[in-house]
Amino acid sequence: MLCNASDLSWLTEAPDWTEEDEIVDRHPVDDPRAVHEKLHRLREFGLLIAENSEAANMDSIYCASWKLDRAAAFQHFLAMDSPFISTEASTRSQIEQAKIDPSPDLFWPNNSGPIHLPCADLSGGAPILDVMKRRRTNRCGLPRPVTLNQLADCLWAGLGITGFVRTEASVLPLKMTPSGGARNPFEAFLIARNVEGLDPGVYHYAAIGHSLGLVNADYSPSFSELLAGQEWADTMQVLVVLVASLNRTAWKYKDANAYRVVLIEAGHIGQNMMLACTNNELTACPTAALAHSRLRTLFGIESLADVPMYAIAIGHPGVDPDEVIPVEDFLNKGWKPGAMPELP
Numbered sequence: 185m186l187c188n189a190s191d192l193s194w195l196t197e198a199p200d201w202t203e204e205d206e207i208v209d210r211h212p213v214d215d216p217r218a219v220h221e222k223l224h225r226l227r228e229f230g231l232l233i234a235e236n237s238e239a240a241n242m243d244s245i246y247c248a249s250w251k252l253d254r255a256a257a258f259q260h261f262l263a264m265d266s267p268f269i270s271t272e273a274s275t276r277s278q279i280e281q282a283k284i285d286p287s288p289d290l291f292w293p294n295n296s297g298p299i300h301l302p303c304a305d306l307s308g309g310a311p312i313l314d315v316m317k318r319r320r321t322n323r324c325g326l327p328r329p330v331t332l333n334q335l336a337d338c339l340w341a342g343l344g345i346t347g348f349v350r351t352e353a354s355v356l357p358l359k360m361t362p363s364g365g366a367r368n369p370f371e372a373f374l375i376a377r378n379v380e381g382l383d384p385g386v387y388h389y390a391a392i393g394h395s396l397g398l399v400n401a402d403y404s405p406s407f408s409e410l411l412a413g414q415e416w417a418d419t420m421q422v423l424v425v426l427v428a429s430l431n432r433t434a435w436k437y438k439d440a441n442a443y444r445v446v447l448i449e450a451g452h453i454g455q456n457m458m459l460a461c462t463n464n465e466l467t468a469c470p471t472a473a474l475a476h477s478r479l480r481t482l483f484g485i486e487s488l489a490d491v492p493m494y495a496i497a498i499g500h501p502g503v504d505p506d507e508v509i510p511v512e513d514f515l516n517k518g519w520k521p522g523a524m525p526e527l528p
Contacts, residue, residue: 194222194232201235242488249489251434256443260430264476264491268412315463320508322467325419325499332381334464335374335422336394338498341460342426342453343372343391359391361452364445369432370453370493373483375403375410378421386482389424399483407497410482412473420469420499424457425479426450430489450494457496467501470494 197207208219226232233239250257269277304313347358349366356366363369372389374396376382386400407417417423428450433442454470461468472494479485479492 191222191226191231194226198232245488249431249487251431251438251489252443253438253440255440256438259440259443260491268473270413312459315459319458319462320467320501320504321469322501322504323416323419323469324502324504325416325421325467325497326502327378327419328421328500329378329380330421330466330498330500332379334461334466335376335379335382335498337460337464338424338457338466338468339372339374339389340394342424342457343370343389344394345391357391361449361456363449363452364433364442365436367433367436369428369430369446370449371427371429371490373399373425373427373479373492375407375423375425375482376421377407377423388483403482405478405482410475410479411471411495411497412475414471414473416469417471417497419502420467420497422498424496424498425474425483425492426453426494426496427483427485428491428493430491431487434489447493454494454496461498465500466498469497471497 197210204220204223207223208214208216211219223232227234230239233243246257252260304310304317306314306317341360343359345357345359348355349358350356357368358366359368371391374387374389376384376387378384382396383398383401385398386403387396388399389396407420407423408415410423411417428446430443430446433446436442437445458468458470474492474495476492480490483492485491
């Protein structure tokens with residue numbers, strides 16, 4: 185929606201709850217019907233809210249619970265419950281866009297006198313590099329259960345507490361991922377469909393004590409319903425959802441950059457979890473295409489400052505339909521980064 189200057193001026197008319205007729209009376213020169221219509225239109229777009237409405241209730245909750253600044257709030261709420269197009273529609277759109285607007289380069293090479301570095305040792309001397317190289321997002325899962333030990337490794341790698349550090353201001357938990365100000369804003373909830381030794385249901389993972397707590401034994405949505413219709417998710421056995429408790433970070437940092445730091449931290453945690461899954465011969469598929477409100481209801485989350493941010497679906501990998509092209513072959517073909525592939 186675009187607002188002109190006159191629209192914006194009406195937003196200053198009611199900093200507190202005000203009768204609509206009172207606003208009309210302040211502008212005797214204007215047509216009363218036109219003023220009522222303009223106020224109604226501003227309410228329709230959510231720029232003005234009516235007392236005792238659902239929007240007013242949400243505004244009251246926001247004022248009571250949101251601690252980050254308004255710039256962060258704009259970024260946050262614009263992304264909640266966003267509509268997503270299907271994978272097929274996205275592919276068609278990319279093909280059509282590439283015809284008129286080729287993709288930008290996806291990496292920048294050194295073309296002038298590059299200094300070639302030693303190759304990574306993947307012969308067994310550096311097992312962590314081998315695990316990293318093997319990590320793949322394979323969205324084709326097999327109908328086999330995940331073991332409790334495998335799930336435990338995944339959760340521990342991403343969120344497990346390894347100790348505490350005492351500062352002048354507080355005692356802070358240490359984890360295997362970095363966190364801005366060591367505020368560690370993330371909790372994990374998981375939906376277990378097929379885990380050996382664990383009844384199906386919704387659980388909360390407590391990093392302190394490394395335990396699971398049952399939240400909901402009666403859940404009905406499929407994974408795809410919670411992940412913007414991504415049908416591949418229904419072949420997975422566990423869905424781990426990272427929920428950000430934003431007020432932990434906002435207690436120390438309140439600017440919009442703090443919100444960006446929280447998003448970055450989700451990536452740190454997710455990567456550790458995915459590497460642990462790879463080490464356990466599992467596939468872990470990350471996504472940020474979430475049905476936020478449905479997940480909040482499923483987990484019993486009430487505060488607007490506690491929000492699902494990132495999800496990782498876990499299962500046993502089947503046959504990966506994506507062909508992996510070695511770097512040498514890519515270079516030999518003379519393809520440009522981001523270019524459309526040659527069709528057989």
